[in-house]
Amino acid sequence: MTLLPEPTVAVMAVDEVGLDAPFNKNEAIVPMWKQRLRIFTHNRLAVVSVGYLVLITAACFLVPILHPTNQTNQAIALAAPWNAPPSFAHWLGTDGSGFDEMGRIFYGGEYSLTLGILAGLITIFVGTLYGMVAGFFGGVVDGIMMRILDAFLSIPYLFLLITLITIYSRSTTFLIIIIGITGWWGNARIIRGDALLIRQLEYAQAATAMGASKWHIIRRHVFPNSISNIVTTGTFAVADAILALSALGFLGLGIQTPQTDWGTMLQNGTANIANGYWWQIYPLAAVFILVIVAINYIGDAMRDAFEVRLLER
Amino acid sequence: MFTYVLRRLVQAFFVLMIVMLITFTLPYFQPGGIVAPAFAVLGVHASAANVHLWAVQNGMDHPFVVRFWKYFVQVFGHFNLGHSYKQNLSVWGIISLYVPRTIWLAASSLVLTIVIAIPLGIFQASRRNSTADYAATGTAFVLYGMPLFLLCMLSLQAFAFKWPHLPASPPNGVSPWAMFTDPVGFILPVACLTLAGVAALSRYMRGTVLEVLVQDYVRTAKAKGCSSRRVLFRHAFRNAMGPIVTILGLYLPGLLGGALIVESVFNYSGLGIQTVNAATNIDIPTVLGITLLVSILTLMGNLIADVMLGVVNPRIRIEGSSR
Numbered sequence: 001m002t003l004l005p006e007p008t009v010a011v012m013a014v015d016e017v018g019l020d021a022p023f024n025k026n027e028a029i030v031p032m033w034k035q036r037l038r039i040f041t042h043n044r045l046a047v048v049s050v051g052y053l054v055l056i057t058a059a060c061f062l063v064p065i066l067h068p069t070n071q072t073n074q075a076i077a078l079a080a081p082w083n084a085p086p087s088f089a090h091w092l093g094t095d096g097s098g099f100d101e102m103g104r105i106f107y108g109g110e111y112s113l114t115l116g117i118l119a120g121l122i123t124i125f126v127g128t129l130y131g132m133v134a135g136f137f138g139g140v141v142d143g144i145m146m147r148i149l150d151a152f153l154s155i156p157y158l159f160l161l162i163t164l165i166t167i168y169s170r171s172t173t174f175l176i177i178i179i180g181i182t183g184w185w186g187n188a189r190i191i192r193g194d195a196l197l198i199r200q201l202e203y204a205q206a207a208t209a210m211g212a213s214k215w216h217i218i219r220r221h222v223f224p225n226s227i228s229n230i231v232t233t234g235t236f237a238v239a240d241a242i243l244a245l246s247a248l249g250f251l252g253l254g255i256q257t258p259q260t261d262w263g264t265m266l267q268n269g270t271a272n273i274a275n276g277y278w279w280q281i282y283p284l285a286a287v288f289i290l291v292i293v294a295i296n297y298i299g300d301a302m303r304d305a306f307e308v309r310l311l312e313r
Numbered sequence: 314m315f316t317y318v319l320r321r322l323v324q325a326f327f328v329l330m331i332v333m334l335i336t337f338t339l340p341y342f343q344p345g346g347i348v349a350p351a352f353a354v355l356g357v358h359a360s361a362a363n364v365h366l367w368a369v370q371n372g373m374d375h376p377f378v379v380r381f382w383k384y385f386v387q388v389f390g391h392f393n394l395g396h397s398y399k400q401n402l403s404v405w406g407i408i409s410l411y412v413p414r415t416i417w418l419a420a421s422s423l424v425l426t427i428v429i430a431i432p433l434g435i436f437q438a439s440r441r442n443s444t445a446d447y448a449a450t451g452t453a454f455v456l457y458g459m460p461l462f463l464l465c466m467l468s469l470q471a472f473a474f475k476w477p478h479l480p481a482s483p484p485n486g487v488s489p490w491a492m493f494t495d496p497v498g499f500i501l502p503v504a505c506l507t508l509a510g511v512a513a514l515s516r517y518m519r520g521t522v523l524e525v526l527v528q529d530y531v532r533t534a535k536a537k538g539c540s541s542r543r544v545l546f547r548h549a550f551r552n553a554m555g556p557i558v559t560i561l562g563l564y565l566p567g568l569l570g571g572a573l574i575v576e577s578v579f580n581y582s583g584l585g586i587q588t589v590n591a592a593t594n595i596d597i598p599t600v601l602g603i604t605l606l607v608s609i610l611t612l613m614g615n616l617i618a619d620v621m622l623g624v625v626n627p628r629i630r631i632e633g634s635s636r
Binding site: 150162168243247281289296 | 324327328329335336339340343349454455457459460461462463466467470474563565566567569570573577588589592593595597600603604607608611612615
């Protein structure tokens with residue numbers, strides 16, 4: 001849930017990163033991206049998170065190719081033992097339809113991760129555009145756009161998702177689009193706050209005085225200076241999209257069989273919880289939770305890395 | 314003060330109209346137009362003539378603008394949410410049974426969330442980067458990363474079946490008063506919803522209090538010799554209240570979405586289950602009615618919070634419109 005940017009207390013971060021060392025004029029100025037990378041890598045948890053995410057993503061997309069397991073042919077799967085406990089043939093057992101559980105975790109991960117990233121990108125794009133236009137133009141435009149946003153923000157998005165998916169389509173493409181365009185409201189609000197603040201700062205006003213066009217100011221001043229919040233809220237949007245998909249999976253509205261996603265798999269696994277089929281729940285739950293947590297840690301570290309106040313000048 | 318409340322009320326009404334326009338428009342362009350709901354109501358073997366007749370009876374032969382205007386007058390002029398396509402009941406008749414139940418679940422969880430999350434945030438902020446702070450953040454992250462239905466299922470399995478100390482389902486009588494008959498039944502659902510809420514909010518709370526703690530007036534208060542407890546509660550907390558209320562207002566839709574999941578897992582018939590059923594049956598008036606009502610609840614929650622903040626904090630009262 002993207003609500004508001006978590007305020008950063010620059011003072012403490014400077015202490016932690018050790019950037020408060022006296023500035024040495026003889027030292028070459030470190031390029032900005034290197035400084036950002038340094039701040040990012042200083043956060044050990046974030047580095048571990050990146051490693052974990054890379055590992056999981058690679059596994060999701062490579063393991064089904066390198067070690068193919070049957071994940072789509074239900075006829076063959078039904079002949080295999082169902083709900084079988086872990087064995088050498090099936091490292092994490094099989095699920096209720098006889099699909100190999102470990103292969104299915106990677107297979108479902110392809111869908112969950114792809115959807116999360118694509119929906120997150122839609123969220124970033126729409127939210128940033130909407131927030132920037134509202135914040136930059138201000139006045140009546142801002143007033144109207146913000147009331148519309150208030151309206152969106154007061155509709156519980158899960159209700160909206162359920163309605164739209166059942167009425168229109170259950171295809172994966174529609175899921176991506178609909179999760180993307182119901183996720184940008186919080187982002188837009190944050191970006192709008194940034195734009196509202198930046199447009200009245202001296203450098204933006206100076207640019208206006210020098211005759212820069214509005215588009216130029218948005219592109220060269222407002223956008224680069226709100227990049228911190230754009231990147232951070234965008235990162236959280238990916239996690240939120242994956243979580244939203246899992247909630248839909250629970251309601252049976254996720255990716256439709258024989259394809260699957262993590263939410264649908266967890267739902268199928270928990271349906272068997274009373275039978276003690278632990279291998280259908282806990283390994284996947286651990287992978288899933290860690291993915292969300294990792295994305296959140298990365299988002300936090302990104303916020304620090306893009307915080308201009310922490311950079312050397 | 315009066316003008317502030319009035320302005321907020323007018324604003325809320327406009328927002329409500331936009332909500333209505335959005336919720337009315339979005340399902341409007343369904344594939345197959347009127348045919349999908351007509352088949353859902355009349356059955357898949359309905360003849361073309363019957364489908365047409367049904368469409369005329371439900372005013373579906375009018376253009377979009379006319380239909381929206383009729384719906385608008387119907388809702389705000391006659392306080393009538395329409396008639397369900399699927400059940401032979403008015404939408405209000407369906408909803409009124411479940412509104413109190415969902416409000417009861419969501420409100421009790423919201424109160425508990427506030428009671429836990431705010432002190433936790435203050436505690437974490439005042440002991441920043443201590444072991445306790447890291448432990449709380451880590452727990453919150455894990456709970457936040459866990460899909461709510463998984464949390465519900467695991468706690469259900471643990472506390473209702475493995476160590477059967479708690480009932481698996483809240484009371485489910487037809488009467489709205491049935492929900493008060495067995496308070497113990499609410500422990501699990503409310504606890505799950507609360508845990509998810511605390512997990513989602515605690516780091517915003519921590520961040521907000523941290524932000525306030527570095528302000529000049531806090532330093533001044535410390536410098537003049539206030540005890541740290543007094544600084545925390547008199548100076549920091551009171552000023553953090555504004556952002557906290559904003560965050561809580563933004564959390565309300567998430568809370569109702571969470572209530573939907575919790576209702577489904579614990580089989581507690583409320584607005585959430587009704588929405589899922591109505592949407593599956595393409596019962597559009599019911600879906601519209603519920604969405605509108607839930608949005609009104611959210612708007613009202615925000616309005617009450619804003620007005621109360623305005624009463625407490627004169628700065629907000631005056632700056633109100635710029636927010």
